[in-house]
Amino acid sequence: MSHEVIAIVMFSTMMLMLMTGQRVFGAIGFVGAAAALLLWGTGGGDIAFSSAMKLMKWYPLLTLPMFIFMGYVLSESKIADDLYKMFHVWFGPVRGGLAIGTILLMVLISAMNGLSVAGMAIGATIALPELLRRGYDKRMVTGVVQAGSSLGILVPPSVVLVLYAMIARQPVGQLWLAGVLPGLMMAGLFVLYIVIRCRLQPELGPALPKEERNVPLAEKLRLLRAGLLPVIIFASMMVPFVNGWTSLVESSAIGAMTAFFAAVLKGRMTKQVFEVSVRQTLAISCMFMWIILAALGFGAVFDGLGAVRAIDNLFTEQLGLDPWMILILMQLSFLLMGTFLDDTAMLVIVAPLYVPLVGALGFDLIWYGVLYTITTQIAYMTPPFGYNLFLMRAMAPPEISLKDIYSSIVPFVGVMIIALGLVMAFEDIALWLPNYVYGK
Numbered sequence: 001m002s003h004e005v006i007a008i009v010m011f012s013t014m015m016l017m018l019m020t021g022q023r024v025f026g027a028i029g030f031v032g033a034a035a036a037l038l039l040w041g042t043g044g045g046d047i048a049f050s051s052a053m054k055l056m057k058w059y060p061l062l063t064l065p066m067f068i069f070m071g072y073v074l075s076e077s078k079i080a081d082d083l084y085k086m087f088h089v090w091f092g093p094v095r096g097g098l099a100i101g102t103i104l105l106m107v108l109i110s111a112m113n114g115l116s117v118a119g120m121a122i123g124a125t126i127a128l129p130e131l132l133r134r135g136y137d138k139r140m141v142t143g144v145v146q147a148g149s150s151l152g153i154l155v156p157p158s159v160v161l162v163l164y165a166m167i168a169r170q171p172v173g174q175l176w177l178a179g180v181l182p183g184l185m186m187a188g189l190f191v192l193y194i195v196i197r198c199r200l201q202p203e204l205g206p207a208l209p210k211e212e213r214n215v216p217l218a219e220k221l222r223l224l225r226a227g228l229l230p231v232i233i234f235a236s237m238m239v240p241f242v243n244g245w246t247s248l249v250e251s252s253a254i255g256a257m258t259a260f261f262a263a264v265l266k267g268r269m270t271k272q273v274f275e276v277s278v279r280q281t282l283a284i285s286c287m288f289m290w291i292i293l294a295a296l297g298f299g300a301v302f303d304g305l306g307a308v309r310a311i312d313n314l315f316t317e318q319l320g321l322d323p324w325m326i327l328i329l330m331q332l333s334f335l336l337m338g339t340f341l342d343d344t345a346m347l348v349i350v351a352p353l354y355v356p357l358v359g360a361l362g363f364d365l366i367w368y369g370v371l372y373t374i375t376t377q378i379a380y381m382t383p384p385f386g387y388n389l390f391l392m393r394a395m396a397p398p399e400i401s402l403k404d405i406y407s408s409i410v411p412f413v414g415v416m417i418i419a420l421g422l423v424m425a426f427e428d429i430a431l432w433l434p435n436y437v438y439g440k
Helices: 003-019 024-056 059-076 079-091 097-113 116-133 138-153 159-168 172-200 217-227 229-242 248-265 271-305 307-318 323-337 343-360 365-380 387-395 402-408 410-425 428-438
Strands: none
Touching: 003 024, 003 271, 024 271, 059 159, 059 229, 059 248, 059 271, 079 097, 079 217, 079 229, 079 248, 097 116, 097 138, 097 172, 097 229, 116 138, 116 387, 138 159, 138 172, 138 365, 138 387, 138 402, 138 410, 159 172, 159 271, 159 343, 159 365, 172 365, 172 410, 172 428, 229 248, 323 343, 323 365, 343 365, 365 410, 365 428, 387 402, 402 410, 410 428
């Protein structure tokens, strides 16, 4: 049996197991381990052991639980609520101002958590009811919350980029910095869309009534100070890291401890908040570690087969495809898989094939990590099984139907495709900041 056929059998077996509802790490790990034993006998068991040792020795892995803990402390202690009150007061007088404030809220939540689910939970429970009560169009604001929450996997400290770094063996710090400008650019495009849409159709996002705008300056400044606390926490973590004063792991510890002490000083670090934060941190960290371990073992078998070289030869020599055409086909496959898989499953399924192939085609793997993440954001919001669609359905008020949720994301997906195209066309959007910081 040729290496190409073995690779196809492995890939199709894994997809079949995933479609039957098996856990991601179980399906990937089982196929990788079974293939290793069948191909190389008992000696194949060393592949899994070697992968486990690589994972345990990967020092930046310590950042994962730190950032997850920081995000849960800030969300569970309700510090994030102060942010929305600040945006409500400062942006309320503008047409569509509360929707703009919601996008900015999502950017800051993303900078605190690194997961889209946190932004979705806060947006759906805090921002969405307030926007509906103020007379905002339900379809537009539903799309605002879904699109804004997806920024959590692009803006640092993105957990998805940490996972990509582990599998692609790329520096986490460079990947995070590469996600900053594309994330801010995408948020800016969302804001621009809201401004234009509400200028053309003012009824979609009315400004606050005059009586609610007359907030004393002292109250505005008080809310500004309270709302800027998460920004200060983020700065205390990222400024030392960007300037080279601390390592990535040390910065993550600073962020976690700063968030913890901020909750203590505000009197919100209760026993329940601490317990929930620790439990969720442990659960998510363990889930990611199992998935990474399975993916590394599966990828090692693929490397041993030489499947990547065979597929590279098929695309470039036998089919004669241009490297850019191959890259576009990869992105389209991510969008297709995103209709029925989450971001983690997509990455660990195709990373053993795509990441080495991208390198072989001469593309930058840091830049490609940003492309993958933006494509994942789009896949999160595409029917029928987009991850964010189901999260919104579970959290949205009863007056928002499934039809509203599906139709709300159309313009925002269009904006995200434009952002993807810009990053593909101008790679310096992603690479300028890491090159500047690490080139100093």
